Amino acid sequence: MLDLWNTYGVWTAWTLLYIVLIIVGVLLSVAYLTYAERKVLGGMQRRQGPITVGPFGLLQPIADGLKLFSKETVIPSQANRVVFLLAPVILFALSLMAWAVIPFDRDWVLANINVGVLYLFAVSSMGVYGVIMAGWASNSRYAFLGGLRSASQMVSYEVSMGLIIVCVLLCTGSLNLQDIVLAERPVWMQALLFPMLIVFLISILAETNRAPFDLPEGESEITGGFMVEYSAMAFALFFLGEYANMILMSAMTTVLFLGGWLPPFGMDFLAFVPGIVWFALKTAAILFFFIWARATLPRFRYDQLMRLGWKVFLPFTLIWVVLTAGVLLTFDALPG
Amino acid sequence: MIIEALAFYALAGILTLSALLVITVRNPVHSVLFLILGFFNAAGLFVLLGAEFIAMILVIVYVGAVAVLFLFVVMMLDVSFADLRKGAMQYVPIGLVIGAILLSELILVYSVWGFAPETLDNRAAPVEKFEGLTNTEALGNVLYTDYIFPFQLAGLILFVAMIGAIVLTHRSRPGVRKQSVADQQARKASDVLEIRKVQTGSGA
DSSP: HHHIIIIIIIIHHHHHHHHHHHHHHHHOOOOOOOOHHHHHHHHHHOOOOOOOOGGGGGTTTHHHHHHHHSSSSOOOOOSOOHHHHHHHHHHHHHHHHHGGGSSSSOOOOOOTTTHHHHHHHHHHHHHHHHHHHHHHHTHHHHHHHHHHHHHHHHHHHHHHHHHHHHHHHHHOOOOOHHHHHHHHOOOHHHHHHHHHHHHHHHHHHHHHTTSOTTTOOHHHTTTTTGGGGGGGHHHHHHHHHHHHHHHHHHHHHHHHOOOTTTGGGGGGGGGGGGGHHHHHHHHHHHHHHHHHHHHHOOOOOOHHHHHHIIIIIIIHHHHHHHHHHHHHHHTTTOOO | HHHHHHHHHHHHHHHHHHHHHHHOSOOHHHHOOOOOOOHHHHHHHHHHHHHHHHHHHHHHIIIIIIIHHHHHHHHHHOOHHHHHHHHHGGGGHHHHHHHHHHHHHHHHHHHTTOOOOHHHHHHOOGGGGGGOOHHHHHHHHHTTTHHHHHHHHHHHHHHHHHHHHHHHHHOOOOOOOOOOHHEEEEEOHHHHOOOOOOTTTTOO
């Protein structure tokens, strides 16, 4: 028994500790992302945002959480109970699962696996199930429309996201996220990847169902989309999952394009700042982009969304994969 | 080792169970959901084998794309389950016959199955040139060198199948209003708008 403890027990205990640390960190970030969103939106619309609860309204997310927690969970009588309750759980669990492979700093990663990028891509591509199951199980027209919209939208934009990731992989020569961050990237290579960064930023907006691609929710046309029938904690799980996904996608962009925990623009004299601070700052910058886009752009029409995904992004990224590979081959810069 | 064994039995057990449930549950959407659970557990088994690349590709392709479209279609189908099950019993005899034939064929094949002696020696012998490579690199090395032509051929066949599916289902309907972004961008104010100075009191 002692032997088993020494072999597995210690490791399990440490891993559980790390998992709890990561989850608490993510949930706190989610709470304050909602606060930041309301403040930034407020600033952009010349309002104050939350100011009442706590100093500068800093306790507002906690108040919101308590409110949702104390409400009654309503399950529609025509709903498919098991799937209805499973959907938010799946969405939320998936949004937390992906954090296992994100490197927060050098060697600060829970599972440093060889196929980290593929794992991230796989987990984010499963996120659609939470939405589509919610839409179907609610047995309501609006929810169903939201679910269908979301499914087609996420599948469409995943294709171009995959091709963008291929471009990055061509330049770094590894599927391990830590190696991707540490890979040597001369300026010309970054210039080559820059258009892909722009397309990726737009694709993650679509992938996380955020404005201007928030058609699955579309308050003004389908009232709230796939989560229209959800209340209380089930709704809170959707909400948390959506925001955790936003942070995850930002972290993914940081790792793939912005050099993760390394100081920005290769300024090595800034290396005394802990890497996690740089990681957090870069992620926060992309999250600001999310909120900025929401405050600025009107919602896309559905056919425009599909056109952008299939007729613009897909050919463009496909050509760019060939171009990147060609350039790397010509200049003999292929890694590995 | 005991953890690996436990993980294997858990994954394999859930996989078998969900595969059974795919064909036994009444609701087709539940069927697809169990199919997805099955894919997921199969990916887990691949991870256990150390084939992490194949595991992730399985999840990305089957769970992330194929099954989503499958679920999409099944959800949209408006089938009455009672009608579907009513006539099912008349197919039982022929089903049993086909099943029996397949089973006996399997038994016949498997009972005389033998390995050549040299194959037995090579069984589970790792290919030496991939020693120390991750399995992504090893797969790439095999696929893009020794098997490049079958690989390209498979891609070509899938491409033809895709084009075929599009051609078969595409129909151009007349009178559909479509947005042409190029036309909209090319439109100038001077082409469509005329500004006139109207005298006070002389307008229509």
